[in-house]
Amino acid sequence: MNLIYTEHVLQRMAKRQLRKEWIERAVSHPSRIESDKVDATLEHRLAPVPELANRVLRVIVSKDEPKRVITAHLDRKLKDRI
8 A cells, every 4th residue: 555654643653653554454444434523635544453452543644645644543432342
């Protein structure tokens, strides 16, 4: 998958110990896609991470191609809900 990682997301990935493979999996095979409430050009891709006891990874990406990964984090509110 052709993704462009912003400096912001690279910093967050290092701080939160998120792997690129998890980001790519969430973007390419999300369990759910949500529109961003503020920016219509962005969407949220959500997917469980089996390596982390199915905690839900939320990845915010641009809708255009190639996708720009803006940020990513584990969503505590959605564990076991996807």
